[in-house]
Amino acid sequence: MSILQSVVIGAGQAGLSASYHLKRLGIEHVVLDANEHPGGAWQHRWDALTMRDVHRVAELPGDVQPAHDGRRANQAVPAVFAAYERAHALPVIRPVAVDQVTDDDGLLVVHADRGTWRTRTLVNATGTWTRPFLPHYPGMETFLGEQLHTVDYPGPEHFAGKRVLVVGGGASAVQFLGALAPITDTLWVTRRPPVWRTDDFTPEAGAAAVALVEQRVAQGLPPESVVSVTGLVLRPQEREAERLGAYAARRGMFQSIEPDGVRWADGAFEQVDVILWATGFRPAIAHLAPLHLRSPQGGIRLDRNGRGTTAVADPRIQLVGYGPSASTIGANRAGRSAAKGVQRSLDGLEAGIEQSISVIA
Known part of the structure; x- marks a missing residue:
């Protein structure tokens, strides 16, 4: 079995960006993608999400950003990614589900359902979509209505005529309320009061938000999402929900869940038909566990x-x-940085080999 210079796991925006830069550097690699088709996590998003709702999602290196129009994002973005893979002849292999990565006497071994790949370096670009976070509350297993996470969201029409409890303080919760409040009864709960952004989201503001996430990563703490520190903004399509009071009526978290609704800390009961958990995601990095990358604080420390x-x-x-690169804001820059990191690692390995040979000679 030949030894690759690098393996990229994941063919979303960050993975494609990394592959593009690796190829420009002449680094032999493959990209292993768990999906059957191009598009990363975007192919799994709900139909109601349009290109107007996304932020620079397909701004890949060396490519033109697609129009932010009314096209469905789960169709437009995969089409862009597929064309990009073809145009740059990126070495994507799919579907390949990676189980774990181990170290075999200095070589990294990627174990997957379709075989193994041996490589000198690795770029992990698996994102978060496959690891939805669902907090546990007493009694949630007794609820007789529907409980859905963001990954299961079927579109607003599904909820017509139902009382929907939206849980979460991020952008997805705001978007769900914007779509649901005009057509059905909604209630919003969050652990903390939401932070609304009233100024323009400039590149400088984006950089400042990324810097806050970088501070956590530098300390080896589990990262928080970039979106969690940017603040919330209402788009034009959410103004009707605002007029209806969907955001002003926010409440703190309930104490427990019962078969027909939730119980507040003061003992009051709230009947609901659906609990929609817009509670975010966690990094999909369990396959890296054999490499012992986590710090005592629970996260993976990154350089610089x-x-x-x-x-x-x-x-x-x-x-x-x-x-800091778990967003469309930082994914492209991260791909370039990763390719340079791979090159540095390969140069270091080559220098070590040459030194060993000279010592033996």
């Missing part, structure tokens, strides 16, 4: 005080779509 992509515990490993 959290601004880079190289794992401090093992410089052979690059992480994109993790921490």
Whole structure:
């Protein structure tokens, strides 16, 4: 079995960006993608999400950003990604489900359902979509209505005539309320009061938000999403929900869940038909566990005080779509940084080999 210079796991925006830059550097690699078709997580998004709702989602290196129009994002973005893979002849293999990555005497071995790949370096670009976070509340298993997470969202029409409890303080919760409040009865709960953004989201504001996530990564803490520190903004399509009071009527979290609704801390009961958990995601990095990259604080420390992509515990490993690059804001920059990190690691390995040979000679 030949030894690759690098393997990229994941063919979303960050993975394609990394592959593009690796190819430009002449680094032999493959991209292993768990999906059957191009498009990353975007192919699994709900039909009601349009290109107007996304932020620079398909701004891939060397490519033109598609129009932000009324096209469905789960169709438009996969089409863009598929064309990009073809145009740049990126070495994507799919579907390949990676189980784990191990170290075999200095070589990284990627174990998957379709075989194994041996490589000198690794770029992990698995994102978060496959790891939805669902908090546990007492009694949630007794609820007789529907409980759905963001990954299961079927579109607003499904909820017509039902009383929907939306849980979560992020952008997805705001978008769900914007779509649901005009057609059905909604209630919004969050752990903390939402932080609304009233100024323009400039590039400088985006950089400041990314910097807050970088600080956590630099300390080895589990990363928070970039969106969680940018603040919330109402778009034109959510103004009707605002007029109906969907956002002003927000409440703090309930204490427990019962078969027909939720119980508040003061003992009052609230009847609901659906609980929609817009509670976010966690990094999909369980397959990296054999490499022992996590710090005692529970996260993976990255180089350059959290601004880079190289794992401090093992410089052979690059992480994109993790921490500060787990958004469309930082994914492209992370791909370029990861390719440079791979090149540095390969140069270091080559120098070590040459030194060993000279010592033996």
